Amino acid sequence: MNAAGEAWREANRAMWDERVPIHAASRFYDQDGFRAGGGDVNAFEAEEVGDVTGKSLVHLQCHMGQDTLSWARRGASRVVGLDFSEPAVEVARGLAEEIGFGPERASFVVADVYDAREALDGAVFDIVYTGLGALCWLPDLDRWAEVVASLVAPGGFLYLAEFHPLCDALDWDTGTRFTRDYLATDPMVDDDGGTYTDGPQDTVNNLSYQRTHPIGQVVTALAANGLRVDFLHERDWTLFGHFGSLKPTDRGYEQPPGTPRAPLMYSLKASKS
Numbered sequence: 703m704n705a706a707g708e709a710w711r712e713a714n715r716a717m718w719d720e721r722v723p724i725h726a727a728s729r730f731y732d733q734d735g736f737r738a739g740g741g742d743v744n745a746f747e748a749e750e751v752g753d754v755t756g757k758s759l760v761h762l763q764c765h766m767g768q769d770t771l772s773w774a775r776r777g778a779s780r781v782v783g784l785d786f787s788e789p790a791v792e793v794a795r796g797l798a799e800e801i802g803f804g805p806e807r808a809s810f811v812v813a814d815v816y817d818a819r820e821a822l823d824g825a826v827f828d829i830v831y832t833g834l835g836a837l838c839w840l841p842d843l844d845r846w847a848e849v850v851a852s853l854v855a856p857g858g859f860l861y862l863a864e865f866h867p868l869c870d871a872l873d874w875d876t877g878t879r880f881t882r883d884y885l886a887t888d889p890m891v892d893d894d895g896g897t898y899t900d901g902p903q904d905t906v907n908n909l910s911y912q913r914t915h916p917i918g919q920v921v922t923a924l925a926a927n928g929l930r931v932d933f934l935h936e937r938d939w940t941l942f943g944h945f946g947s948l949k950p951t952d953r954g955y956e957q958p959p960g961t962p963r964a965p966l967m968y969s970l971k972a973s974k975s
């Protein structure tokens with residue numbers, strides 16, 4: 703099924719399109735620093751993915767391409783970023799050129815993730831990468847896993863890093879009480895202005911649809927499409943103050959000692975034999 707015309711898609715895309723210029727100018731994404739050689743994927747991602755030298759990599763839902771380009775800086779021989787937001791892809795292309803990667807080394811494609819196979823002309827990659835804050839925008843994980851599996855070259859793998867879906871079900875003050883069904887299948891519909899980089903903003907396209915994808919659903923969808931899970935790491939720390947109770951530490955944000963801990967992020971590697 704083609705995703706075009708579905709209400710969630712148009713709303714989410716308009717929401718993301720409007721936020722691109724805000725993000726491109728933000729301290730959060732620090733594009734001047736990135737152009738000057740700064741910025742990178744998270745250290746745990748680099749460690750878990752391992753040496754990418756000479757490998758091809760596709761980054762699904764790449765936003766403005768900074769992580770995509772970071773994998774190229776780390777030695778990947780060819781990186782392709784894909785995102786359904788045209789303004790985001792335009793920024794990514796500009797960044798690639800500014801830091802000296804031509805299209806044969808780093809290219810960016812405007813497409814819905816569900817249409818990635820066609821948009822990438824059936825190409826396969828040593829590494830399929832998807833980073834934090836991506837899966838929640840997708841309504842159907844089975845379709846996603848089918849697409850992902852089709853993009854992994856034999857002997858290659860998917861690497862996925864995400865915020866833990868359990869966080870969606872816990873209270874925002876303490877992160878210790880259930881306030882929502884972890885297994886809920888209905889979308890979380892949001893209509894707040896602003897964005898995570900700059901807080902409240904005078905934005906117009908605010909309607910968005912997000913989903914919780916329980917870990918079991920992710921693993922089962924990948925297994926059903928022929929990928930073998932090599933690891934699934936759940937972490938008790940995250941990268942922002944998701945709950946009011948989380949305290950900044952050396953690693954990021956964590957519950958203070960003595961507070962019951964839920965997993966806050968996870969990462970997964972799944973291979974194609």
Ligand SMILES: C[S@@+](CC[C@H](N)C(=O)[O-])C[C@H]1O[C@@H](n2cnc3c(N)ncnc32)[C@H](O)[C@@H]1O
Nearest residue numbers: 718763765785786787813814815833834835839
């Ligand atoms: C939170 S951002 C990803 C963040 C990324 N890890 C980073 O820090 O730059 C989510 C991205 O998913 C993209 N996106 C959402 N739904 C999509 C879809 N169905 N197909 C392709 N891209 C999608 C949005 O345009 C946005 O750029």
